[in-house]
Amino acid sequence: MTKNPRTLYEKIWDAHIVERREDGSALVYIDRHLVHEVTSPQAFEALRQAGRPLRRPDRTLAVPDHNVPTTARVDGEGHLLPIADPQSAKQLEALAKNAPEFGVRYISATDPEQGIVHVVGPEQGFTLPGTTLVCGDSHTAAHGALGALAFGIGTSEVEHVMATQTLILNPAKTMEVRVEGKLSPDVSAKDLILHIIHVLGTAGGTGYAIEYTGEAIRNLSIEERLTVSNMSIEAGARTGLIAPDEKTFAYLFARPMSPKGDDWEKAVRWWKSLATDEGAVYDKTVVIHADEVQPSVTWGTSPEDVVPITGVVPDPASFPDPAKQAAARRSLEYMGLEPGQKMDGLAVENVFIGSCTNSRIEDLRAAASVVWGRHVADNVKQALVVPGSGLVKRQAEAEGLDEVFKAAGFEWREPGCSMCLAMNPDKVPAGERCASTSNRNFVGRQGPGARTHLVSPAMAAAAAVTGHLTDLRHLAPVKMGETA
Amino acid sequence: MKAVKIVEGRAYPLGESNIDTDIIIPAHYLKTTDRKGLAKGAFESIRAKEGNVFDDPEYKGAPILIAGDNFGCGSSREHAAWAINEMGIEAVIAPRFSDIFSGNAFKNGLLTVVLPEADVERLLEVAKTDPITLDLENQVVTTPFQDRFHFEIDPFRKRCLLEGLDEIGLTLKDQDKISQYEDVLASDRPWV
Incomplete structure (x- = not known):
């Protein structure tokens, strides 16, 4: 046993301390900074006004994702198509201008490598084990999957990282x-x-x-x-x-920004010491x-409101604490649900397969394997597949997954955050339900009045082809030669 | 950053738990390159309901907001703190805040005060009729009825708030230490 045994978190934390402070906080070095268009313009502007440079552009990567439309971005001749919403256009233009002005690499919306920051980081090898990685987005936690101490920050912290490549933090x-x-x-x-x-x-x-x-x-x-x-x-x-672990190293090997040669060997040795x-x-x-754990679905407006697909909407009175009871009653009113109602069979008008949670190639394969040979149900008005990045999209197309989705009646879109937070034109209309592979079922998250049910890609696909939330384990089999 | 010492006045008795940042400021208001102009979208879905506390003339211009557990959960959008600030709110009291929101609030001089549920319940009652006082220096919340609730706050945050310090300016004084760290990093972990 090691003399002073430490957790993975403590090892990464210790390796990034620039200075410990008397009050228990620390100045912590930040190795990687991902930047997108929504939470960065005010930070860039503040740097400009204070005449401060961005300390380490080489550790910073900018990609637009939240606002970008998921419909075609160039016409048949390769000319850029205008963005309909002038505010979105302005925000996207600001990033396109700010990134080069401060020397930051910018992956544009028409670049084949563009995508959701949290899909792009790992796939480029920008995200590495044992690094500290931040982004002005709470789902930055995703990069922890590779052993990076990764967390979301607000715009003032974005500015702080840009100016100093550090943050003042208290240990968690x-x-x-x-x-x-x-x-x-x-x-x-x-x-x-x-x-x-x-x-x-x-x-x-x-x-x-x-x-x-x-x-x-x-x-x-x-x-x-x-x-x-x-x-x-x-x-x-x-x-x-x-x-x-070995899976992490295999995943990162030879990615565009992963270490190469001797550096790779040294890096793997250090990464192995982090467990x-x-x-x-x-x-x-x-x-x-x-x-x-069973195939699951959310019934309310908090991601903790989860039941197995075989379950029913809970009775608010069944919660022990009065605040939870009140919250459950508000949720059910918003969601248009009654206590005791079965989740299986609840009709949905919208299906969204995408977001930084579930838009990678394995997600699309899982969804396509359910969709294959079936068709989107008549009551489903909108069924979107939004790949997490241009690279995911091309991989899916090489495997023919796009054809499976399109043949079934899905729309095959360009990469971005899309209907996860409805900043771009992809929205769920008020009062309608959506089986969504995204991460938040908050009030109004997918559009004002939208009713979100969080599910896995395979469950979203099953909802699309049956027209209602359903237990994918009980889908009627597709007969060869009789595909719908 | 503006210094904060005392916040005194009426308080919006909101009291709901899990007020996420999508409720505080919905995503369609985030398409701005400015920190201003967000108050109009603040708490939009709550304000759509009749009899909501934000449009009740009783609480007009209140500098304090009292919320339930886990206030500011969800998205990291600092627009939530900017919108609350622009409404004229200088302090939020709740049994618990999300980590990201409380950090964002602090950076904007918005005081977040954590008190036990029972104290928050009491303050929600008082807020319906009377003003509340927050004293950051002494870390205490008081009411006209002799209530006196002590709260904890991170000492660094307290100092920054009381003195209105610019955190980036402070860190930039440590540039040499950051450069030294970068030199060590370049030799120890050259792949980073």
Whole structure:
């Protein structure tokens, strides 16, 4: 056993201290900064006004994602198409101007490598184990899947990182979320993280850095781990780490921005030393039993409002605490649901497959495998597939997945955040339901009055082809030669 | 940053738990390159309901907001703090705040005060009829009825708020230490 056993979080934290302060806070070095158009313009403007340079443009990467339309961005002749919303256009123009002005690499909306920041970072090898990585977006937690201490920050902190490449932080408490046993093959990483959020509660991780451990986590692919870490913030935790292992190294090997040659060898040696030491103590440990996780769905307006698809809408009176009872009543009113109503069979008018949680190639494969040979139901008015990046999109097209979706009646779109937060034209109309692979079912999140049910990609696909939330384990089989 | 010492006045008795930042400021208001002009979108879905506290003349111009557990959860958008500031609110009291929101609030001189549920319940009652006083220096919330609730605050944040310090300016004084760290990093972990 090591003399002073430390957790993964503590090792990365210790390796990034520029200066410890008497009050317990620390000046912490930031290795990587991802920038998008929504939370950066005020920070760039403040730097400009103060005459401050951006300290390390080489550690910064800018990509537009939140506002970009997911319809065609160039016409048949390759000319840029105008963006209809003048405010979105202005915000996107600001990033296109600010990034080069401050020397930051900018991946434009028409670049084949453009995508959602949290998809682009790992896929470019910009995200590396043992680094500190920030972005003005709460789903930055996603990068923890590769063993990066990654967390979302506000615009003032964005400015602070731009100017100093550091942040003043207090160390977080550590929480181990250990997932023991094996997940059933028809249960996805999304079902697992929804289950975890249900157990922890939406504020259960507040003040903590989570580390996911256990057999079920080790068995996940890197893309599945990205889904799990991504939603840590929905349990209140700014960061959700997973120890880097051989899968992590294999995933990162030869990525465009990954270390090469001798550096790669040195890096892997250091990354291997990061795993939590035997005997290290977490401030809290929560044990999850993988065999209890089922295909799941949210019923309310908080990501903790999760039931298995076989379940029913809970009775608000069944919650022990009066604040939760009141919240549940408000949720049911907003969602147009009654206590006791079955989740299976609830009609949806919209299906969204995308977002930084579930828009990678494995997500699209999972959805396509359900869609293949079937057709989007007549009552579904909008069924979107929005790949997480241009590279994911091209990979999917090379595999013919786009044809499976299009043949079934889905729209095959350009990459971006899209209907996850409805900043671009992709919205769920008021009063309508959406089976969505995104991460938040908040009031108005997918558009004013929109009713969101969070699900996995396969469950979203099953909802699309049946026209209602449904247990994908009970879909009628497709008969060869009789595809719908 | 503007210094904060005492916040005194009426308080909006909102009291709901899990007020996320999409409720505080919906995404369609985020298409701005400015920090201003956000108050008009603040709490839009709550203000759409009749009898909401924000449009009740009783609380007009209140400098304090009292909320339920887990205020500011969800998105990291600092627009939430900017919008609340622009409404004229200088302090929020709740049993718990999301980590990102409380950080954002602090950077904008918006005081977040954490008190136990029972104290928050009491203040929600008082707020319906009477003003509340927050004293940052002494870390205490008082009412005209002899209520006196002590609150904890991070000492660094307290100092910055009381003195209105510019955090970036402070950190830039440590430029040499940052450069030294970068030199060590370049030799120890050259791949970063």
